[in-house]
Amino acid sequence: MNKNVLIRLGxxxxxxxxxxxxxxxxxxxxxxxFITLLGPSGCGKTTTLRIIxxxxxxxxxxxxxxxxxxxxxxxxxxxxxTVFQRYALFPHxxxxxxxxxxxxxxxTPDAEIREKxxxxxxxxxxxxxxxxxxxxxxxxxxxxxxIARALVNRPKVxxxxxxxxxxxxxxxxxxxxxxxxxxxxxxxxFIFVTHDQEEALSMSDTVVVMSKGKxxxxxTPTDIYNEPVNAFVxxxxxxxxxxxxVMPEDVKVKFAGQTFVCVDGGFDKNEPVxxxxxxxxxxxxxxxxxxxxxxxxxxxxxxxYYEIIVDVKxxxxxxxxxxxxxxxxxxxxxxDPDAIHVMKKSEYSGLFGDYSSFSDELDKLSDATEEVExx
Amino acid sequence: xxxxxxxxRVADAPYLLWMILFIVAPMLFxxxxxxxxxxxxxxxxxxxxxxxxxxTFVMSLSFSLIATVICLLIGYxxxxxxxxxxxxxxxxLLVLLMLPMWxxxxxxxxxxxxxxxxxGLVSSLLVKMGLPxxxxxxxxxxxxxxxxxxxxPYMVLPIYTSLxxxxxxxxxxxxxxxxxxxxTLFRVILPLTMPGVVSGVTMVFVPSISTFYISQKLGGGSFxxxxxxxxxxxxxxxxxxxxxxxxxxxxILILLSLFVMNRFxxxxxxxx
Ligand SMILES: Nc1ncnc2c1ncn2[C@@H]1O[C@H](COP(=O)(O)OP(=O)(O)O)[C@@H](O)[C@H]1O
Ligand SMILES: [Mg+2]
Numbered sequence: 001m002n003k004n005v006l007i008r009l010g011x012x013x014x015x016x017x018x019x020x021x022x023x024x025x026x027x028x029x030x031x032x033x034f035i036t037l038l039g040p041s042g043c044g045k046t047t048t049l050r051i052i053x054x055x056x057x058x059x060x061x062x063x064x065x066x067x068x069x070x071x072x073x074x075x076x077x078x079x080x081x082t083v084f085q086r087y088a089l090f091p092h093x094x095x096x097x098x099x100x101x102x103x104x105x106x107x108t109p110d111a112e113i114r115e116k117x118x119x120x121x122x123x124x125x126x127x128x129x130x131x132x133x134x135x136x137x138x139x140x141x142x143x144x145x146x147i148a149r150a151l152v153n154r155p156k157v158x159x160x161x162x163x164x165x166x167x168x169x170x171x172x173x174x175x176x177x178x179x180x181x182x183x184x185x186x187x188x189x190f191i192f193v194t195h196d197q198e199e200a201l202s203m204s205d206t207v208v209v210m211s212k213g214k215x216x217x218x219x220t221p222t223d224i225y226n227e228p229v230n231a232f233v234x235x236x237x238x239x240x241x242x243x244x245x246v247m248p249e250d251v252k253v254k255f256a257g258q259t260f261v262c263v264d265g266g267f268d269k270n271e272p273v274x275x276x277x278x279x280x281x282x283x284x285x286x287x288x289x290x291x292x293x294x295x296x297x298x299x300x301x302x303x304x305y306y307e308i309i310v311d312v313k314x315x316x317x318x319x320x321x322x323x324x325x326x327x328x329x330x331x332x333x334x335x336d337p338d339a340i341h342v343m344k345k346s347e348y349s350g351l352f353g354d355y356s357s358f359s360d361e362l363d364k365l366s367d368a369t370e371e372v373e374x375x
Numbered sequence: 376x377x378x379x380x381x382x383x384r385v386a387d388a389p390y391l392l393w394m395i396l397f398i399v400a401p402m403l404f405x406x407x408x409x410x411x412x413x414x415x416x417x418x419x420x421x422x423x424x425x426x427x428x429x430x431t432f433v434m435s436l437s438f439s440l441i442a443t444v445i446c447l448l449i450g451y452x453x454x455x456x457x458x459x460x461x462x463x464x465x466x467x468l469l470v471l472l473m474l475p476m477w478x479x480x481x482x483x484x485x486x487x488x489x490x491x492x493x494x495g496l497v498s499s500l501l502v503k504m505g506l507p508x509x510x511x512x513x514x515x516x517x518x519x520x521x522x523x524x525x526x527x528p529y530m531v532l533p534i535y536t537s538l539x540x541x542x543x544x545x546x547x548x549x550x551x552x553x554x555x556x557x558x559t560l561f562r563v564i565l566p567l568t569m570p571g572v573v574s575g576v577t578m579v580f581v582p583s584i585s586t587f588y589i590s591q592k593l594g595g596g597s598f599x600x601x602x603x604x605x606x607x608x609x610x611x612x613x614x615x616x617x618x619x620x621x622x623x624x625x626x627i628l629i630l631l632s633l634f635v636m637n638r639f640x641x642x643x644x645x646x647x
Contacts, residue, residue: 055547075550082551088544092566102552105562153552 004031005067006156006189007052012061014047021047023213025061029157029191034183036192038200039210040236045193046085048210049159052191054078065156081150085161087142089134095121095145096130102153120148123182140171147182157189164199176203197237201225209233211348230343234276235352241282241317242353245275245342253342256292256312260335264342274343276353277317279307281339284321290332296325309355316356405626408619421620428604428621435601438515438590439583442522443530446579447572449523450530454571455560457531458538469535476528481588487524488592491517513595521589522579529578537571538564573636581629601625 007029014022022044029035037045050056051063054075063070070078081102089098096117103113121127124144134142143163150158163179164172180203183190194200200207201221209216209224209232217229228234231242245255250265255275267273287293294312308325310317312333325331412418457468475483490496491511498509511517541564549563565572587602594600601621608618 053551055550074555075547076553076555080551082548084544084548084551086544088542088548090545090548090563090567092569101549101562105553105558149552 005029006031006033006065007191008064008067009048009051010062010064012048012051012058012063014044014051014056014058021213022051022058025213025215027208027215027218029189031156032187032189033205034180034190034192034203035206035208036194036200036204037208037210038194038197038236039216041195043210044213045195045210046161049082049161049191049193052157053080053082053159079156080159081153081155081157082159083143083146083150083161083163085163086166087146089142089145089149091135093134094130095126095132095134095137098134098145099148099152101149106153116152117148120152123151123185124148125178139166140175143167143175147179151182151186151188154186155188157191160190160192162193162195164194165196172199179203201237209236211236227341228276228343230346230348231274231276231350231352232346232348234274234341234343235348239279239318240353241277241279241355243275243277243315244350245273247271247273247342251337253340256315258291260291260340261337262340262342263338264340267342267344272345274345274349274353276341276343277335277339279318279320281335282317282319283334283336284308284319284323284325285332285334287330287332290334292333292335294331294333296327296329296331299325299327316354318355405619405622408616409623411616413613413616421616422624424617425620425624428601431599431601431604434598435584438519438598438600439522439580439586442519442526442583443576443580445519445523446527446530447576450527450575451534451572454531454534454538455564457535472528472531480525483525484521484589484592487521488512491520491593512593513597515598517593517595518590518598518600521593522583522586525586525589526579526582529582530575533574533578534568534571537568541567569639573639577633577636580632584629585625 005028007027009025009027012022012025012027013020025044025048027048037048039045047056051058054070054073054077057071065073065078065080090101093101099117099120100113103116108116117130118127121129124147126141126144126148129137129141129145134145137145143166146163147158147160160179164175167175176199179190179192192200192203201224204221206218207221207224208218211232217224217233219227224233225237228237228240234240234242243255245253247253247264247267248259248270250267251262253260253262253264253273253275292312294310294317296308297311297316298309300307302320305320305322306324308319308321310319310331310333317333319333409421410417410419412420457465457472460468488495491509492498493508493510493512495509498511502508545563545567546559549559554562585602585605587600587606590598590600590603605618605621605625608614608621
């Protein structure tokens with residue numbers, strides 16, 4: 001990844017009818033980067049993208065493209081193309097004419113148009129679909145046409161607003177790989193929007209986690225997963241047990257009534273903190289060998305591992321284990337120092353990370369509603 | 376199930392009866408009269424004799440075509456502005472547009488006549504301002520203006536509806552791909568609102584080509600359109616047969632043009 005700054009958002013704020021949708025967003029996007037805006041539905045991802053595309057003007061703050069302020073530049077003059085949330089393919093044009101649209105507008109010679117459209121349809125695996133009506137295509141095919149239609153113009157930046165949300169699981173996985181390949185081949189900067197954390201982690205160079213119109217954390221997928229800055233990020237990215245703790249001194253943290261050795265430091269003496277422990281980082285051991293002891297209250301088979309809920313002094317932990325343990329069994333928990341991640345308290349403290357009301361069904365239900373909203 | 380379908384059939388009956396009485400029966404009468412002579416014998420003569428009316432046909436056709444084109448040229452931008460206006464302004468404009476539609480066409484035509492009459496309001500204003508007085512009634516322009524004035528709302532409404540229904544994402548996609556305002560309009564918005572244009576054109580063209588009172592009131596009697604001719608034939612029992620023949624030919628012409636226009640719209644295969 002090359003380190004030239006391509007786009008910079010400086011202090012962007014936006015409200016609709018007095019409701020703050022974006023609150024002082026600062027973001028730097030580099031050339032050839034695959035950057036993902038990740039956050040729950042309604043957190044302002046689409047609005048951010050629309051400001052970059054030129055479809056919305058920020059109430060405050062500036063948008064820079066290659067160091068030029070472009071706040072007032074209309075969309076058709078920006079070197080940015082968009083794959084819209086529901087594709088917005090032109091229903092009066094066939095596949096070829098949809099893809100050729102931007103080239104025709106720019107008065108490209110016919111022979112060159114034919115050449116480029118052909119090349120682009122090959123890139124997205126739609127050779128032979130030129131004459132098809134767009135409304136006779138499947139969701140996945142429409143999605144590829146939308147990508148081809150945007151990419152054929154060789155934009156500096158491609159904006160993708162939840163492009164995979166409407167596809168089924170298998171196709172979504174395939175398209176993730178394909179998109180990543182296309183980005184590699186073309187060397188175009190991708191700004192990708194999703195509410196799916198798995199998708200964000202597997203595809204991106206940089207992940208931007210958003211909540212309630214604010215950026216919570218910017219970092220590589222590994223950073224975001226291993227070093228979440230607050231309870232919101234820890235909970236949103238993967239599964240987390242988040243406990244109340246205090247730091248009596250550096251590399252010592254007290255939670256669940258005991259003091260543990262950890263690797264974090266730099267807090268005030270006895271500062272209250274949030275402690276994150278990932279389910280896969282806890283070893284399940286015999287009760288007498290455990291640092292903590294708990295009662296198993298739920299077991300779910302997940303294919304290659306079991307997901308168990310363990311009650312430790314009233315706090316419900318989620319753990320992953322490859323060995324079967326039965327409901328009602330008493331087990332010990334062993335936690336390595338580098339499995340313990342300490343975070344400063346935030347407005348999200350105490351909201352997440354306890355699995356006492358957890359059920360798989362609920363999780364799936366909320367996922368489903370999120371997808372309906374994304375439609 | 377059976378009971379329900381019986382009930383629904385009973386509920387349909389009045390409409391069926393209405394259609395038979397007021398649509399099918401008159402059509403059959405028209406066809407009957409068109410192909411019979413005064414003694415009730417079968418004949419093609421009514422149809423073949425129509426060639427003497429070809430001048431009238433051409434004049435009606437050109438008047439209504441001109442009126443339709445002008446309605447489209449005024450109506451599309453008007454509908455576009457309405458669709459773009461704020462919700463409040465949009466509703467006010469809509470009421471203003473619909474208001475005249477609640478008044479009888481005949482009365483609207485009369486009021487236009489009073490306004491434009493050679494001694495009417497506009498004319499006397501002009502005279503007061505020291506300009507020559509208006510001699511407008513009795514010209515082609517007056518008849519065409521009457522058509523435009525009476526039928527413009529029927530052009531605007533369907534276009535407005537299709538513009539409002541059009542998803543803004545299409546316009547945004549066009550801008551995203553390099554279209555400025557005019558290019559967005561001509562490459563995306565216009566083609567996608569073609570169904571509205573087609574119904575607007577139909578709703579202006581059909582009443583324009585068959586009108587009779589507009590030409591009588593505003594044309595000052597100097598223009599005999601197809602509608603006038605038909606009306607005259609039916610005022611005299613002896614010429615019913617010619618009147619029916621003209622009506623039949625008109626009906627077929629209109630059906631043909633509707634068919635052609637709908638094919639045109641179908642070709643776009645628009646899903647809104
Ligand atoms: N044009 C608009 N008018 C009013 N509210 C809007 C508009 N666009 C977005 N919003 C609101 O702004 C918030 C953020 O929206 P959006 O950026 O679409 O979120 P996301 O894409 O992350 O789901 C939502 O609460 C949404 O209702
Ligand atoms: Mg969105």
